Amino acid sequence: MNKILALLLILTNCICNAQNIKGKIIDHYGHPIENAYILNTITNNHAHSNELGIFSMDKTTTNTLLRISALGFKKTEFTVSDSVILITLEPATFQLSEVVIQPTLSAMNVITKIDLETSPVNSTQEILRKVPGLFIGQHAGGGKAEQMFLRGFDVDHGTDVALSVDGMPVNMVSHAHGQGYSDLHFVIPETVDKIDFGKGTYYTNKGDFNTAGYVDFKTKDKLEKSTIGVEVGQFDTFRTIGLFDLLGNQKKQSAYLATEYIMTNGPFDSPQNFNRINILGKYSTILDDNSSISVSGSHFTSNWDASGQIPQRLVDTGTISRFGAVDDTEGGTTSRSNFNVMMNKHIDEDTFLKTNAFYSNYQFELYSNFTFFLEDPINGDQIKQKENRNIYGINAELNNKHHYGATDVLYQLGVGVRNDQTTDTELSHTINRNTTLEQIKLGDINQSNLFTYLNTEITLGKLTINPGLRLDYFKFNYQDKLQIAYKTQTEDKVKISPKLNFIYSENANLQFFIKSGMGFHSNDTRVVVANNGEKILPTAIGTDIGTIWKPFPRLIVNSALWYLYLQQEFVYVGDAGIVEPSGKTKRMGIDLGLRYQLNDFLFFDFDGNYTHARSIEEAKGEDYIPLAPAFTNTAGISLQNWKNFSGGIRYRYMDDRPANEDKSIVAKGYFVADCNLNYTYKKLIFGISVQNLFNTQWNETQFATESRLQNESTPVEEIHFTPGTPFFLKGMITYNF
Known part of the structure; x- marks a missing residue:
């Protein structure tokens, strides 16, 4: 008893x-x-x-x-x-055994955390390559936004991947060159703290351009130390970087200034004369109620010359080298200034509010010649694309978590607005950059996007159910300045995007998921008004089934089977100033990734992606989607903190792919390996890096283009390409203080 x-x-x-x-x-x-x-x-x-x-x-x-x-x-x-x-x-010191698979829709972000820790970035190109399965290509002298490929999409410069930095959108709507144009060159790579990404259409807080996926970059709130670095390499390449901690080791506030300057002539016969300067200042503070505020401002400017895309026939005959040019007067200038205020407001232990307000001023002027003398046999086909843009916006999201017995429910209610105003968006026929022969398009664009969404995560033991609903409203205004009479052409449209995801977490080492949802990308304002508002927000419908598994403490495996359907749309071809229809498409594929820690200082990573991409309404054999990658693969070994050494070697592989609808023209694949090695001595870091270690001849970007040279009587359609970088050696020294 x-x-x-x-x-x-x-x-x-x-x-x-x-x-x-x-x-x-x-x-x-x-x-x-x-x-x-x-x-x-x-x-x-x-x-x-x-x-x-x-x-x-x-x-x-x-x-x-x-x-x-x-x-x-x-x-x-x-x-x-x-x-x-x-x-x-x-x-x-980073240990893979410490990784816990979170029971959330964004659990895959652990992959980019691992990759950033084991292989830090020091170029804008490397930032994008941190997203598993995302490939990029540069084809205009280093100053133009990179062409992107993801999940069987030739994303162009951002049409089907939504990009943002600290809550500011990167994609440019109704851009002079192409819809969704995304220039990330204003980001200083050493300031990137976190890469949040997701593939597919399943994320309620992501709207325009989120079809193949999204990538959000977050910059650091605080520097661990101040840094000055210099890089020198082949092709007259020079880069200097400065990161300066302004407030020291204060507990609740921090501020820093980051600067970057780059110049290079590149491997081309005609020097690129490329230079870029970046500056970023950021202040962050934590308030007594656990709220936080960050204020940042940045400016970037760049100018360059380019050799453009050259026809294969001139290289085959030895008329020009792989690094030659038909028209070396291509190139351009661009700049972007940003101001951003971010606040996380603590309300209570289960509720907080995230907001940011931003302003960007963007300038762009690009000269290109894709067809040489096809349209104008006398003066050539050079075009100028130019715009002056202001972007205003605000995002707000209320997060609230409720406990109903054994059931937890997370509510996320978001609202926001974005307004783009461009002045004198121009497409002109020019010669030698100096003389305008004809203005093909000229006008002012005012485009607004208002949105709201409700995302819910219901946790029932090991199962999380994630329904969500997003509502977008678009207003399109265009003033055609080539018309004699003043008139504002206007259209508006509403888009509803439902989402439903299931996540089953057996434990902290194993997760299964089923994702589904609708997404979209907007079309250019000039398309919208030309088509009277019809089919201007094409729907994308997708689903993923997969798992994230940690079978051993030092091994993470992620895999997914996926499908994506894209509706009929109209596309504004910025290089020609015309509207072209694009039919319905379907894509399906498999993603597989591995992250393995061999010992305390060696890490291995592997990502393989297979895609079957086809047009739905075309006859078999004529239904290939031009430039859609079928198989891509990246892998590497990284060395961390072994007797003051760090570095790694990695490769990227893209298979051959169709360059036109019947695959009669093929864009050749490539295998390229890069490596680097660093040694730390007290406060100094000495390093070398090699791009294209085996000096592979590869084409970074390729297009099936019809062109005519000045001495040709008839046009020829074939591969036109920008050559990839040959063996490229750089040395680096960094001082930390």
Whole structure:
């Protein structure tokens, strides 16, 4: 009887002490740590910290031992002594064994975290290549936005991938060169802290251009140290980088200034004369109520000459080299200035508000000649594309988490607006950059996008159900300045995009998911008014079935089967100033990725992507989608902190692909390997890097183009290409202080 009474007293005491604890996870500077994993070692209940570093956990008693882990930090044990706790994590050498698969739709972001830790970036091109399966190509002297490929899409410069930096959109609507044009060159790679990405149409907070996927970049709030670096390489290449911590090791506020200057002539027979300068300033502070505010401003400007895309027939006959030119007066200038204010407002332990307001001024002027003397046998076919743009916008999202017994429900309610105003958006026929022969298009564009969405995550034990609904409203205005009479052409449109996802997390090492949803990309305002608002927001419908699995502490495997359908649309061809229809398409494929830590300092990564892409309404054999990659593969080995050495070697492979609808013209695939090696001596880092280690002859971008040379009587359709970089050696020295 006495034993039973004692047992009841112990049980009663445990129940009385059971509580819902609330806590915050921070680093040693006081900055919140997102996605930390908190485990109750007695009940095996777990929680994850949100963007403010805050978490809550029920059924937890005093004296309970919590185990906390986060990527890049030492695993910590903490004994609960109060209902409100503060836990500080110390930085540690990266270990794959510390990775926890989060039960969220964005769990794949752990891949980019691993890749950024094991293989840091130092060029804008490398930033985009961190997204598994995303390939890029440059074809205009280094200053033009890269061409992108993802999931069987020739994304062009961003038509089907939504890009943003710190909540600011990168994609340009109704751009002078092409819809969704995305120039990321204003980002200084050393300032990138996080890459958030997702493939497919499943994300309620992503709208325009989110069909093949999205990529969000977040810049650092604080620098660990100040840095000055210089790089020198072949082809008259020079780069200098400066990162300056302005406030030192203060607990709740930080500020830094980052600058970058690059110049190069490239491997081309006609020098590129490329130069670019970047500057970024950012201030961040944490308020007493756990809210945070960041203010940033940046400016970037670039100018260059280009040799353009050259016809294969001239190289085959030896008339020009692979690095020659038909018209070396191509090139351009561009600049972008940004101002951005971001705030995470803490309301209570289960509620916070994320907002940002931004302004960008963007200038663009590009000279190209794709067809040489096809249209104008006397003066040639050079064109000028030019615009002056202002972008205004605000995003706000309210996050609220409710607990209904054993069921947790997360609500995310978002609203926002974006307005683009361009003046004198121009397409002209020019000669030698100086003389305008004809203005083909000239007008002012005013395009607005208002949106709202509701995203819900319902957690029922191991299962998370994620329904969402997004509503977009577009207003298109265009003033054609080549018309004698003044008239504003206007159209508007509403788009509804539902989403439904299921995530089953067996444990912290295994997750299964089924994703589904509708997305879209807008068409150019000039398309919209030309087609009286018909078929201007083509729908994309997709689904993914896959898993993220950690079978061993040092191995992560991710895989997915996917399908994507894209509706009929009209496309504005910026190089010709015309509207072309594009039919319905379907794409299906397989993604497979591996991340493996061989030992404390060696890491291996592999990504393979297969896609079957076809037009639906065309006859078999004539239904290929031009330039859609069928198979891509990247892999590499990275060395980290081994006797002061770091570096790695990696390759990228793209298979042959059709360049036209019947595959009678083929864009050749390529295999290119790069490597680098760094040595740290006290505060100095010495490094070398080699692009195209084996000096492969490869074509970075390729198009099936009909062109005519000045001495030709008839046009020829064949591959026109921009050659990839040959063996390219650079040396680097960096001083940290």
